[in-house]
Amino acid sequence: MSSLAARALFLSGLILVVSLxxxxxxxxxxxxxxxxxxxxxxxxxxxxxxRVPPPSQVLxxxxxxxxxxxxxxGPNDKGIGIQVGYSLFRVLTGYFLAxxxxxxxGFLIGxxxxxxxxxxxxxxxxxxxxxxxxxxxxxxIIKDSEASSIFVIFICSIWPMLINTAxxxxxxxxxxxxxxxxxxxxxxxxxxxxxxxxxxxxxxxGMRISIGIAWLVIVAxxxxxxxxxxxxxxxxxxxxxxxxxVIFSILVIGVVGMLLDAAFxxxxxxxxxxx
Amino acid sequence: xxNPFLEIDALSKRYPSPGGQDLTVFEEVSFDINKGEFVxxxxxxxxxxxxxxxxxxxxxxxxxxxxTMDGKEVVGPSxxxxxxxxxxxxxxxxxxxxxxTFGVRARHPDWSKQQVLDHSxxxxxxxxxSGGAEHRKPSQLSGGMRQRVSIARAFAIQPKLLLLDEPFGxxxxxxxxxxxxxxxxxxxxxxxxxxxxxxxVDEAILLxxxxxxxxxxxxxxxxxxVVIDIPRPRNRAEIIHDQGYYKIxxxxxxxxxxxxxxxxxxxxxDGGPMKPRRPETVRPAxxxxxxVSDEGLSSPRMEPELVSLVR
Ligand SMILES: Nc1ncnc2c1ncn2[C@@H]1O[C@H](COP(=O)(O)OP(=O)(O)O)[C@@H](O)[C@H]1O
Ligand SMILES: [Mg+2]
Numbered sequence: 119m120s121s122l123a124a125r126a127l128f129l130s131g132l133i134l135v136v137s138l139x140x141x142x143x144x145x146x147x148x149x150x151x152x153x154x155x156x157x158x159x160x161x162x163x164x165x166x167x168x169r170v171p172p173p174s175q176v177l178x179x180x181x182x183x184x185x186x187x188x189x190x191x192g193p194n195d196k197g198i199g200i201q202v203g204y205s206l207f208r209v210l211t212g213y214f215l216a217x218x219x220x221x222x223x224g225f226l227i228g229x230x231x232x233x234x235x236x237x238x239x240x241x242x243x244x245x246x247x248x249x250x251x252x253x254x255x256x257x258x259i260i261k262d263s264e265a266s267s268i269f270v271i272f273i274c275s276i277w278p279m280l281i282n283t284a285x286x287x288x289x290x291x292x293x294x295x296x297x298x299x300x301x302x303x304x305x306x307x308x309x310x311x312x313x314x315x316x317x318x319x320x321x322x323x324g325m326r327i328s329i330g331i332a333w334l335v336i337v338a339x340x341x342x343x344x345x346x347x348x349x350x351x352x353x354x355x356x357x358x359x360x361x362x363x364v365i366f367s368i369l370v371i372g373v374v375g376m377l378l379d380a381a382f383x384x385x386x387x388x389x390x391x392x393x
Numbered sequence: 394x395x396n397p398f399l400e401i402d403a404l405s406k407r408y409p410s411p412g413g414q415d416l417t418v419f420e421e422v423s424f425d426i427n428k429g430e431f432v433x434x435x436x437x438x439x440x441x442x443x444x445x446x447x448x449x450x451x452x453x454x455x456x457x458x459x460x461t462m463d464g465k466e467v468v469g470p471s472x473x474x475x476x477x478x479x480x481x482x483x484x485x486x487x488x489x490x491x492x493x494t495f496g497v498r499a500r501h502p503d504w505s506k507q508q509v510l511d512h513s514x515x516x517x518x519x520x521x522x523s524g525g526a527e528h529r530k531p532s533q534l535s536g537g538m539r540q541r542v543s544i545a546r547a548f549a550i551q552p553k554l555l556l557l558d559e560p561f562g563x564x565x566x567x568x569x570x571x572x573x574x575x576x577x578x579x580x581x582x583x584x585x586x587x588x589x590x591x592x593x594v595d596e597a598i599l600l601x602x603x604x605x606x607x608x609x610x611x612x613x614x615x616x617x618x619v620v621i622d623i624p625r626p627r628n629r630a631e632i633i634h635d636q637g638y639y640k641i642x643x644x645x646x647x648x649x650x651x652x653x654x655x656x657x658x659x660x661x662x663d664g665g666p667m668k669p670r671r672p673e674t675v676r677p678a679x680x681x682x683x684x685v686s687d688e689g690l691s692s693p694r695m696e697p698e699l700v701s702l703v704r
Contacts, residue, residue, distance in 0.1 A: 293478055293480060293482040294484060296478070297478075297482050297484065297495075299470040300451075300452070300471075300476045301472060301496055301499035301550070311495070315487075316486070392530070392532035393532065
């Protein structure tokens with residue numbers, strides 16, 4: 119255990135084991151059927167199901183769910199893989215639509231002080247609006263719950279990308295732009311070969327923030343509109359009082375969010391440069 | 394007679410200030426540079442040297458006056474004028490090689506990848522950068538190596554005029570000497586005209602055919618054009634034994650220490666003497682012994698009342 123990384127790993131493992139142990143011991147064991155009173159038998163063991171389950175039970179459920187993630191038994195019973203797939207589809211669609219608008223507009227705003235000032239008041243007013251606040255309006259106008267959740271993702275992921283792109287582009291060192299000018303590069307080639315790589319680290323940071331927010335928002339949006347997706351899954355299992363599945367899906371949400379973030383961390387590393 | 398290669402005519406730069414009192418950085422700056430000439434410009438910090446260079450590059454515009462190169466007025470940046478910026482201005486996300494190919498590709502869009510590469514390597518080798526170092530990013534190179542890449546990039550586009558803004562200012566003396574030698578070698582093998590800003594008197598004498606001296610700002614101007622009558626090739630070890638070396642050096646040092654300030658004060662609005670349209674040509678190395686004995690405190694042509702002012 120010499121290196122910092124190894125010691126940190128050890129400590130992480132320790133924290134995990136201790137917290138799971140405390141959790142396991144603090145949840146009363148499920149009584150065997152033989153020990154149940156008549157009343158408990160009548161209630162079908164429902165109140166036991168509604169208790170916070172111990173981690174061992176969650177792990178067991180995880181194993182069951184993950185061994186067949188793509189089963190489909192009708193609208194209220196789909197595998198976790200299918201649900202995550204629905205959510206990812208919505209997040210990525212809304213996110214890429216947002217990127218396609220935010221990055222070019224961010225470029226425009228970043229390169230022109232006039233545009234910067236002209237757009238600024240709108241951005242300042244629209245940005246702090248909770249994305250879910252758009253939901254009723256979206257449902258009314260679009261009249262489609264699927265498209266509405268995609269719209270909500272679009273609207274929540276656009277701001278960090280727009281602002282970071284504008285900020286990154288506006289902050290490109292004048293010297294580098296002058297290098298492009300002395301080499302007689304046109305505006306498109308200057309944008310692609312000088313400004314884009316120079317601003318890329320800031321732009322990708324904005325994209326990383328956006329994907330994180332989009333993943334936070336999709337769960338809430340799906341709870342609201344229902345039908346499919348991890349957000350709906352959590353809500354549905356809560357209505358079934360299946361807390362084991364609720365905890366399992368919470369973990370899944372966390373892991374998928376972490377993977378999305380890790381992917382962007384990778385992109386960030388690729389575009390990073392040292393002055 | 395032919396027009397000179399580069400003509401700078403009555404250049405002025407004024408910055409309007411909200412308080413009403415405009416800042417005139419320099420005024421009525423005029424000089425010529427001939428084809429193939431190596432000209433240095435010296436002046437105190439803030440007198441407007443970088444501004445003049447940016448106007449020559451086409452990156453900045455003067456408030457009035459005109460720059461003409463090869464009979465055409467300079468209106469914007471051009472590949473005919475290569476610039477080596479003070480802080481190197483390499484693109485940090487590109488390797489040294491890619492920084493050079495960036496310039497070569499811009500100059501020769503019709504060249505094949507291999508042609509661009511060969512040409513870039515030729516210039517990288519010329520500045521002594523090869524054998525793996527060319528694949529490193531600027532942040533992984535020393536200051537001297539970065540400046541070499543910057544010079545290679547500028548020379549590789551084979552501009553008619555090369556502009557250098559204090560290119561060696563941030564380098565240690567040893568590295569500076571090596572790169573100066575490389576610069577002079579590449580320049581002598583080419584037809585290029587060089588205009589270089591420096592604050593190092595010895596560097597200017599070693600490199601230049603002519604040194605332009607600027608008075609202090611505001612209202613700075615180019616007061617003198619000092620011809621360096623020392624035969625080439627020059628060598629930093631031998632040059633100090635040249636007859637004219639110390640005459641030139643003393644003249645320059647004395648200008649910077651004293652006269653740059655005194656001349657700045659005789660502003661025309663204060664009723665001072667009329668400025669000549671072109672800077673006065675001075676050849677300190679050819680001055681008679683008589684005048685030389687005077688050197689160090691005054692120049693051979695200094696007016697008596699000026700000398701008293703200095704003292
Ligand atoms: N945007 C500006 N507004 C006002 N003054 C400026 C501006 N840019 C440069 N200056 C002034 O112009 C002068 C000349 O600057 P510069 O050309 O960089 O001088 P040098 O290269 O000789 O040191 C400086 O005194 C500086 O204060
Ligand atoms: Mg300067």
